[in-house]
Amino acid sequence: MMRLLYSYVRSGVSLCLLTLVMLAILFAKTAVAQSIRIKDLVEFDGVRGNDLLGYGLVVGLNGTGDGLRNAPYTEEIMTNILERLGVNVTGEQFRPQNVASVIVTATLPPFARSGGRIDVTVSAIGDADSLLGGTLVMTPLTAADGDIYAVAQGTIIAGGVAARGAAAEVIEGVPTAGVIPSGGRVEREVDFDFSHMTQMRLALRDPDFTTAGRVERAINQHLGRRAAQMLDAGTVLLDLQSAGDRSPAHTISRIENITVEPQQKARVVVDQASGTIVMGSDVRISEVAVSQNNLTLRVEETPIVVQPNPFAEGETVVVPRTNVAVEEEAGPGLALVEAGTSLSDVVAGLNALGVSARDMIDILKSIKAAGALHAEFVVR
Template sequence: MTRLLPSLLLCLAATLAAAAAAATPIRLKDLVEFDGVRSNELVGYGLVVGLNGTGDGLRNAPFTEEIMSNMLERLGVNVTGEQFRPRNVAAVLVTARLPPFARAGSPVDVTVSAIGDATSLLGGTLVMTPLNAADGEIYAVAQGTIIAGGIAAEGEAASVTMGVPTSGSIPAGATVEREVAFDLGDLSTVRLALRSPDFTTAGRIEQAINADFGRAVAVMTDAGTVAVDIARTDMPSPAHAIGRIENILVEPERRARVVVDQRSGTIVMGEDVRISRVAVSQGNLTIRIEEAPAVVQPNPFSPGETVVVPRTETGITLDPGTGLAEVGEGTSLSEVVAGLNALGVAPYDMIDILKSIRAAGALHAEFIVR
């Protein structure tokens, strides 16, 4: 692990250096969101049938029995006073995202998740389920066979599960029944919302749009918004103007960031990361506990009993590390990586060192821990 880190950091530095040398402008459609052009979340409560004995236990999930009774009564089956004990049905929550400008009859993907004590949704079929938006109105209806992403198997004394069999999806499993009321043609001004607000990037977007149209049609209102006057673009409609604007190329400005993932030991640095001259000392403390129980048996034909005597071996080892090492001031990412590589430590130790360098005020970048 210790030998692998320098190679990884050097490869990262080379990759980012090459990217910086050949910086490619990005399309505006990949940097901004257009005002009003957004998706809407949908949710519904439904029933999955056809499970192979892996559904809800109705005694533990009474809401499943209630929705099943209501569904059968709507189909003309009188189940008043009946007791249900099947294991092939499960109550689920159905979620979907209604894309912008979705029209009636358009298909929408849905996700189905069990909310009771069902153990698997494999092979189940979702019965017609209305999907509501935040305003309480029904915008889509979902139904279809569930594709679960997990595997579950069990025997008499053991079971094994891989993935999450209690959640699945239905591609194109919902049909749009109601359209979202939004008329793009009535807009006189379109606002561009930056996904990563930045004053420099917003200013470049304003300049790029004005240069493309040859007149002042865009103005930066803040770090996250650029407003475009549709009338001054001389385009037939706002849709035509947006179609032209979204393909304009802009080189975004990126903040200096260091992102670390403590679970996997991953460290990612941006090309603008800088570090001041600093001295670092790092050592490891290892605690060892080993259980080696011994079996003591009585003499042959004696009345004694065989017993297990616990035996524990412990030890503490302090690795002095590399002593006090100097990390020189880095004016580029490759120099920063070279300085950190001089410490020759493992990725998890490197994360702690970066935290300490930041606390000392020598790391000039935003530090994000995930």
């Protein structure tokens, strides 16, 4: 590593880059010893939310609602609502532009009680231009079992804005979707008896045998008895009766803040669309030689117009002429990337190639294909 840094200084690399490399080394050393709470690593069996879904109507739009000719279901639901309110609109011809049909979604959190409030999301399903300033009419929200668990209503906060004129329009964000903070009221509770549970499974969000074993040891050491048992890479079984607490809730409150140092697979994640590269601290690379040149392909069309001689019979024609050229920029030659024993070594070695982030993605793919990159390679 010191030889690599020395070569950086000799090649004229700025002191700022050298400082960044040293900070990367310090960060890599401190990040390894970081501990995470168990509540941030696992999901407790049974402690989960439930998805809710509803179909409703938004009113009060400023001429940005559905065109009822293209969205007849909007007219149908509006007719049903008015008839329930005692307004007979059968056979009437009305074409308002201030209403829109929407799909309403929400998540019923665990242990939600009747009368509680939840946030809801509203999304247009017709040809409405914007939901800005609209009001959602009372909409029942059902779960997968078909029962109604909440009712949503309120003013929508849209996530964008749209403006249009006779010849142009400007759309910023997504004005056809919005949220209603605390817009849903819980009407029905999920039947779940947490107090009578005798065992509970802790499901790791990122399954790993080493992490599961550390969670097991940390819980048993904290409780002073063997109450936790690792079943597989993603599950730790907790015996609530062996914990000796008054209730399962007391046991969970004791163990959820225990800190554990997680161990994950070495992984490199790249996003080709944005040119983003993210590496884990356990990524290692073997010694490998890399060379890359840039190719530029140019195609130029220079058609020629050919005309007949004066007073001669014939017609004017266009003769195509195409010039094709391939240019190859001279690269730095074959560069040696030394074996890295830490993330900072890997970053410093790859930066020595002096290529852009998008070129770096292609280099990492080639290094992985050569068997020199010892990490899981994920492309998004």
